[in-house]
Amino acid sequence: MKPVYIINGFLESGKTEFIAYTLEQPYFQIKGKTLLILCEEGEVEYEEELLEGTQTVLELIEDEEEFTPAYLIELEKKHRPERIIIEYNGMWNYKEIKLPWHWAVEQQVTTIDGTTFAMYFNNMKSLLAEMVRKSELIIFNRCDGLEDLSSYKRSIKAINPKAEIVFEDTNGEIDELLEEELPYNLQAETIELDHIGYGIWYLDCLDHLERYLGKKVAFKAMVMKPDEFPKGYFVPGRLAMTCCADDMAFLGFACAYKEAEKLEDGQWVKVTARMKKEYFADYGGEGPILEAVSVEKTKAPKEEIISFV
Numbered sequence: 427m428k429p430v431y432i433i434n435g436f437l438e439s440g441k442t443e444f445i446a447y448t449l450e451q452p453y454f455q456i457k458g459k460t461l462l463i464l465c466e467e468g469e470v471e472y473e474e475e476l477l478e479g480t481q482t483v484l485e486l487i488e489d490e491e492e493f494t495p496a497y498l499i500e501l502e503k504k505h506r507p508e509r510i511i512i513e514y515n516g517m518w519n520y521k522e523i524k525l526p527w528h529w530a531v532e533q534q535v536t537t538i539d540g541t542t543f544a545m546y547f548n549n550m551k552s553l554l555a556e557m558v559r560k561s562e563l564i565i566f567n568r569c570d571g572l573e574d575l576s577s578y579k580r581s582i583k584a585i586n587p588k589a590e591i592v593f594e595d596t597n598g599e600i601d602e603l604l605e606e607e608l609p610y611n612l613q614a615e616t617i618e619l620d621h622i623g624y625g626i627w628y629l630d631c632l633d634h635l636e637r638y639l640g641k642k643v644a645f646k647a648m649v650m651k652p653d654e655f656p657k658g659y660f661v662p663g664r665l666a667m668t669c670c671a672d673d674m675a676f677l678g679f680a681c682a683y684k685e686a687e688k689l690e691d692g693q694w695v696k697v698t699a700r701m702k703k704e705y706f707a708d709y710g711g712e713g714p715i716l717e718a719v720s721v722e723k724t725k726a727p728k729e730e731i732i733s734f735v
Contacts, residue, residue: 435537436516458508465515619645681716
């Protein structure tokens with residue numbers, strides 16, 4: 427299989443700078459030729475000295491119709507590279523990308539200009555969502571002076587909860603979410619989560635579970651009982667609109683509750699539970715586990731769906 431690295435993002439989002447930096451790193455200085463496929467030309471160009479020094483050959487594909495498995499195989503036969511980097515055009519729908527069968531994506535990275543993120547998110551949400559949906563790493567750069575990074579992270583995490591998100595300014599990486607910015611009190615005996623707080627709590631648990639271990643949380647939730655779930659467990663959660671009305675996700679953690687078998691899929695409950703970190707087979711390892719203190723039937727909230735848009 428031929429290893430492929432895909433770097434995507436809108437024009438002038440920092441793709442070229444990221445690739446140029448990567449090519450120069452010792453860990454990427456491995457034997458053989460690198461084929462760099464450029465799908466759009468920005469203001470920043472690759473220096474010939476860099477390409478020659480890293481055994482990198484560049485091919486430009488300006489027309490989306492030319493980006494086909496057959497043509498990509500022709501480029502592979504022409505250069506016989508050991509690895510392939512694709513700087514993908516941000517205006518081409520990533521959902522439509524097709525690679526040769528023997529090309530295996532090793533890593534996908536999305537670069538985002540922090541100063542233009544809100545504009546693209548509001549006006550080109552579907553294109554942006556397809557970019558980040560399968561990216562392992564998402565880099566927000568040019569974040570100097572920006573104060574809304576927490577909401578930026580929530581917007582991306584709602585689409586791709588597993589992604590690693592990095593914010594950078596001219597001084598390097600910056601921490602984007604401080605405890606005092608959370609819309610609830612972490613020091614309360616029981617953390618009460620409202621409609622807005624639930625989504626923020628869920629996403630923050632994925633990155634900062636240590637903040638919540640041993641603490642009690644209370645929230646309204648819909649019951650989900652996945653097939654083949656272990657006895658004594660269910661998932662209390664909320665439906666979230668991650669991109670558009672047709673793109674929904676159920677956000678919730680496994681909850682240990684001795685009377686879980688009495689609950690029905692889709693019913694609404696008020697859950698009070700303590701946060702723990704344990705091995706859970708469905709997680710494939712350790713992860714957030716709720717240990718129910720009480721589970722009471724309740725009415726559905728006025729707003730049943732959480733929106734991150």
